[in-house]
Amino acid sequence: MGSTDPEAPGLVILESYGDVILNFADGRSSRLLVSSNMLSRASPVFRAMFTGGFAESQGLSSSSPREVSLPEDDPYATVLLCRIVHLKHNEVPKTIDIELLIQLTWLCDKYQCALAVQPWAMYWVTELLSHAAERTLQVEKLLLIAYELDLAEPFYKVAEALVREPSPDANVLHLLNIFQRDHSKLLETIKEQRLSLNRNLMGAFEHIMHPYLYYGFGDRSCQQEAVGQYFVALAGAGLYPPSEKLSQFTIPQIMHKLGSFKMQRSAECRCKNGVGCKGSTSDPTDIQSQLEKQLKIIDKNTKGLCLDCWNAERDTYDSESCRVRH
Numbered sequence: 568m569g570s571t572d573p574e575a576p577g578l579v580i581l582e583s584y585g586d587v588i589l590n591f592a593d594g595r596s597s598r599l600l601v602s603s604n605m606l607s608r609a610s611p612v613f614r615a616m617f618t619g620g621f622a623e624s625q626g627l628s629s630s631s632p633r634e635v636s637l638p639e640d641d642p643y644a645t646v647l648l649c650r651i652v653h654l655k656h657n658e659v660p661k662t663i664d665i666e667l668l669i670q671l672t673w674l675c676d677k678y679q680c681a682l683a684v685q686p687w688a689m690y691w692v693t694e695l696l697s698h699a700a701e702r703t704l705q706v707e708k709l710l711l712i713a714y715e716l717d718l719a720e721p722f723y724k725v726a727e728a729l730v731r732e733p734s735p736d737a738n739v740l741h742l743l744n745i746f747q748r749d750h751s752k753l754l755e756t757i758k759e760q761r762l763s764l765n766r767n768l769m770g771a772f773e774h775i776m777h778p779y780l781y782y783g784f785g786d787r788s789c790q791q792e793a794v795g796q797y798f799v800a801l802a803g804a805g806l807y808p809p810s811e812k813l814s815q816f817t818i819p820q821i822m823h824k825l826g827s828f829k830m831q832r833s834a835e836c837r838c839k840n841g842v843g844c845k846g847s848t849s850d851p852t853d854i855q856s857q858l859e860k861q862l863k864i865i866d867k868n869t870k871g872l873c874l875d876c877w878n879a880e881r882d883t884y885d886s887e888s889c890r891v892r893h
């Protein structure tokens with residue numbers, strides 16, 4: 568940005584022979600000298616504004632650039648958009664604040680020019696996602712940005728991150744007012760996938776006890792001891808009660824906790840190999856590795872969301888139209 572002196576707002580020149588000056592509601596921000604031709608190439612809305620029957624289109628020339636007021640547009644996001652559209656790529660920042668990106672995304676919807684900013688947005692969203700450790704609601708916002716700008720690959724990755732990461736606050740309703748489109752179904756679907764992942768994790772930790780309870784040897788003391796040991800091991804690993812704990816950790820974190828998960832066969836055990844608690848599905852010394860195996864399967868089956876499938880309301884990969892392989 569140039570000068571922000573309230574007395575003399577600076578003129579940012581994006582095109583020396585520009586024929587339009589954009590100004591903003593607050594009057595404090597820089598005005599922008601731009602080329603109506605460059606803006607028209609990127610945006611059909613600008614094209615209509617500059618060539619159609621609007622008042623702005625009368626007598627455009629670089630000798631006396633016409634002032635165009637954009638009272639509802641964010642000045643900083645508009646400068647950024649204009650730099651990209653005028654191919655001033657050396658003046659485009661490599662990193663960007665997410666709130667500015669939201670404003671830019673909003674502008675792209677208004678002016679129908681998402682295509683022009685896609686290469687930059689793809690880079691920014693990926694970069695912001697990699698620094699989203701503190702989270703708050705950053706990742707949910709990135710999902711909506713990726714959707715609005717039609718960024719297939721970032722959308723897939725952001726959706727996967729949302730499904731995999733424990734959500735500190737599922738209340739994202741206030742985000743829905745940012746954009747004109749209704750994204751409630753999308754956010755609801757992500758939430759359902761997260762819940763489904765939790766159910767699968769719970770299922771793995773419950774199912775592992777089935778051989779000890781339902782295979783007809785439940786009255787043996789070695790089997791009963793295994794069941795007791797299991798709950799003690801869960802608590803020792805910080806995973807008890809599973810219904811509460813499993814939803815608080817990522818799969819790698821749960822894997823790590825399983826490292827301390829040790830169970831032994833009872834000293835009283837007289838079971839023969841393949842029968843009772845010495846069977847291939849019910850050896851208590853194997854529980855840790857069996858759980859790890861199950862978690863790996865769940866991990867492998869946890870996927871992102873394909874933007875193209877979502878838009879087409881399709882369930883399965885289509886090599887013709889899916890931009891992300893899944």
Ligand SMILES: [Zn+2]
Binds near residue numbers: 836843844
């Ligand atoms: Zn036994």
Ligand SMILES: [Zn+2]
Binds near residue numbers: 884
């Ligand atoms: Zn797809």
